Amino acid sequence: MPAAIGRMPCFALPIRLRSIATTAGSRMIRTRSLLLFLLCVGLPICDAVEAPNVVPIDDHLVTSGQPTRESLAQLGAEGFQAVVYLAPSSVEDAIADEADILRGQGIEFVHVPIVFRAPNAAEIDQVAAALDRLAGKKVLVHCQINMRASTVTFLYRAGYRGEDPAKAFESVTQVWVPEGAWKQMVIEVLAARGVDFDPF
Template sequence: MGLLAGCWSAAATAQALDAPNVVVIGPNLVTSGQPTAQALARLSQQGFEAVIYLAPSSVPDAVGTEPEVVAQQGLEFIHLPVPFGSPTEGHFESFAAALQRLKGRKVLVHCQVNMRASTMVFLYRVIFEKESPASAWESVTRVWSPEGPWKRLALSQMVKHGIKFDPF
């Protein structure tokens, strides 16, 4: 795919997905906040093959029928609820295992606002995909600057995996 075609495809994906803070990481990976029920019902038309949902289903804007809407399209649905105020290394490890298993498939990783998703995907990219931390960090800063427990999680995981990068 040429550069222009890739840019057009990323822009089309971001525009077609009705959700806050859509960030297209690549042709097979997109992060976002909570998509609308209508957007969830159109994911297969956009080529998505799986959804990883990181917010608890009890958050106010959750789509209660999301697992069914996603499954009806033949997409895999993985719910890994991460409490916003207390993400752990175990949450990241579960997320990384799920994303590794889905490798090669087009995946939407979302939460409420794309704070959980952007940070978890950043860590996955730098630890497992060996991407440049500075480059991968740009996708996070399009949404927020992690603080508190999210900052601690990001820093601790990078230290654990020998990644020297401190954007804070």
């Protein structure tokens, strides 16, 4: 299976497939679209999390917005071993007993509450330390709509794990382009970590 399919955000698939189906009239194109859809439906990493803006990074790392209560209750069955939650517990769509739901399945819960309007580099260090410790485990990093999570995970991959920053940043642009305080933090963290890359 092409690697690109595995990294495609699940929420984007219906849009892309609908576009293919409506812009091409041939039966072959429609058949290929259906096959592509069925292939992705069969990917466990796509089905594993019911949440906004799910972006699989690799077999062990996924970012997303807030999963539903039902999805949280199934993460253990989907093979997840840890969840890193990056929004404050006071946000409107937070699930108050998320930690209990996860720990009841033997899933480690790490909470680094990042205030959206005021992220800071110390919080990135905290997340990086947690992800380093969880290396080799299947981890979900989530916030509300995957703006915090996608950006922080990018900074970890590019600044702490030494991955290609341009490639790592693709997982951010599937969700948004950081602006304001987040744009400034990205620039500062990359510079502090010695990463020569300007995503803006």
